[in-house]
Amino acid sequence: MTVMAERPTMSGTEYQGFEELLVALDELAVPDGYRAEIMRGSIVVSPWSRGYYTLVMRLVCEQLEPHLPDGHVIDRAPNLFVFPGVERAFGPDVYAAEATALATVSNHLDGEALSFVAELTSFSTRHDDLTDKVETYAKAGVPVYLLLDMQEEQATVLWTPSAKGYESRLTMPFGEKLPIPAPFDCLLDTAGFKAP
Structure with missing residues (x-):
């Protein structure tokens, strides 16, 4: 496998099935500074985030934590959430999930336990x-998906999930206060989200 600095790399040329991909992902020796996810029937390896992204992720966690649904936790730990029905496995930048979903020895966590996901775009993952x-x-x-477009310096919140996608969305530039809908019902201050 070849790893490139700013572009995702897909391993494997032949689709083997989602369960086999999960096993291969577990056995994959991912180089330091990279993460692996399953997208569209392939293992995708991409670089970890820039330094200031960590500060943005912390700001999101700190602001949403007081508004979590009962029994949920919020974190930015590198956990893999699986979606077998659509054969995907993602490691969100920030997530809120039922605490019971984390009470396992498995590193494949139930994607349906998520109540919130935030992704910070990079050139390779945008x-x-x-x-x-x-x-x-x-x-x-997933009730709320927060997309932080780090290249365009804007935040988009999506909610009201359905089989056709999210039915509601709102986009605001960094620096504004973005309403985060139920089950959080709070304002996210995006001041401090811009690149230094």
């Missing part, structure tokens, strides 16, 4: 964050 992940999270019923 397309998938704007398309495949939007569709997958909506079909899985």
Whole structure:
């Protein structure tokens, strides 16, 4: 497998099935500074985020934590959430999920336990964050998807998931206060989200 600095790399040339891909992902030796996810029948390896992305992720967690649904936790730990029905497995930048979904020895967590996901785009992941992940999270019923477009410096919140995608969305430039809908019902202050 070849790993490139700013472009995702797909391993394998022949689709073997979702369960086999999960096993291969578990056995994959991912180089330091990279992460692996399953998208469209392939293992995709992409670089980890820039330094200031960590500060943005912390700001999101700190602001949403007081508004979590009962029994949910929010984190930015590198966990893999699986969506077997659509054969995807993602490691969201920030997520809120039922705490019970984390009480397992497995590293394959139930994507249906998610109540919130935030993805911060990079040059290598932007397309998938704007398309495949939007569709997958909506079909899985994730109530709120926050897309932080780091290249365009704008935040988009999507809610009301359905089989056809998210039915509601709102986009605001960084620096504004973005309403985060139920089950959070709060304002997310995006001041401090811009690149230094």
